[in-house]
Amino acid sequence: MPKWTWQGGQEPNMSPTLYFFICLNAVVRVISSDGVIAVHGTVGGSVTIDCRYEQGFEHFQKYLTNIRWILNNALIRTKNSNTLVTEGRYSLYDDTLERVFTVTIKELQMSDAGTYWCAVDRLLKDDYTEVKLTVHPVLQVISSDGVTVVHGTVGGSVTIDCRYAQGFENYEKYLTNVKYMWNNALIKTKNPNTLVTEGRYSLYDDTSARVFTATIKELQMSDAGTYWCAVERTLNDDYTEVKLTLHQDHGTESHWKRTFCRRVEPALQPTP
Incomplete structure (x- = not known):
């Protein structure tokens, strides 16, 4: 079973060089028997x-x-x-x-x-x-199998924080849904510490924190599938997998959604 911890908590004693957090924006809304609307959200x-x-x-x-x-x-x-x-x-x-x-x-x-x-x-x-x-506050889930399944809601957004090791600050980073192909990026960094936006995708590489953040907004059912956080290297790029599952929001009077973050660590370490 995955282990739940609060985001910003103590890092486990591990040494992978590339991992990421998936954050889903969502809401919980319930109407109680006394007519009070109880609403739950996340930071x-x-x-x-x-x-x-x-x-x-x-x-x-x-x-x-x-x-x-x-x-x-x-x-x-x-x-x-x-x-x-x-x-x-x-x-x-x-x-x-x-x-x-x-x-x-x-x-x-x-x-x-x-x-x-x-x-x-x-x-x-x-x-x-x-x-x-x-x-x-946002929750963080640590997966032990190296693959993450995340859930989003049609019309919402998902944010992926992809961390990398020291020494990769000036490498190009990107998000893709196809590995091992040229020009396979859905969105790619152009310059460090500069926001890049292309349609529904945006990406920002914070070299001081060694994390690049990709966001997909206005989610559609066709967005469901497998993606990879990637660091571009001369021979073999470094990939970390994420599986995105989407659900329809049926807009019922009492319904739920959740906001959480999950971190995934790859089995192999990148080498320069």
């Missing part, structure tokens, strides 16, 4: 809160707040129905046909944890629905 990820309202309130203003009974207390507020509003890390969309307004908080921080309210703005007394947000 760096995002949460989505679906706030339902009754017929007749379609054209009332809606908002999210963390303080009740005070004027100008909205973290974000609708301006027009059926129009997306974005303010910093918050976004809000009121779907009057379904009678639900959806709030998203991205780039979660531990300080975001706490109590919020979905609110409908009324003349005398606003209607509030309580939301409890819990934010968790």
Whole structure:
């Protein structure tokens, strides 16, 4: 069985030269029997809160707040129905046909944890629905077999942190889904410590930390399969395998997703 540890914890006493972490952004949302919406997210990820309202309130203003009974207390507020509003890390969309307004908080921080309210703005007394947000630190899974199976959600994103040994700082790095072929990179570094973006892929090589980070956003079912973190060398490139499995988000009232990181260590060590 894999061993779970907290990211940033003590490194095990091993000596592989290339390994990586897979991080999946996700959310857990449950509506309790007392009507409180319990939402769970992880640091760096995002949460989505679906706030339902009754017929007749379609054209009332809606908002999210963390303080009740005070004027100008909205973290974000609708301006027009059926129009997306974005303010910093918050976004809000009121779907009057379904009678639900959806709030998203991205780039979660531990300080975001706490109590919020979905609110409908009324003349005398606003209607509030309580939301409890819990934010968790990212988990790290260490696999003993050298191969990782990761799970993502269609429409979400996955981040792969690929670490390498000292001495490989100025080598080119890339992400691929085909080994041992020329021009096989989905995305490749051009210069160290510079962000590269190509379509849905991005890559950044932090030479001081000796880690290059590849991100795939707007995940599609066709993205499922096998990938490799790679360090380009003169004769044989160094590859570390990752298997990506994707699932549909069916958008049910009570559903779950998870955010976690997993580290994988290859069986062979690269040699310059």
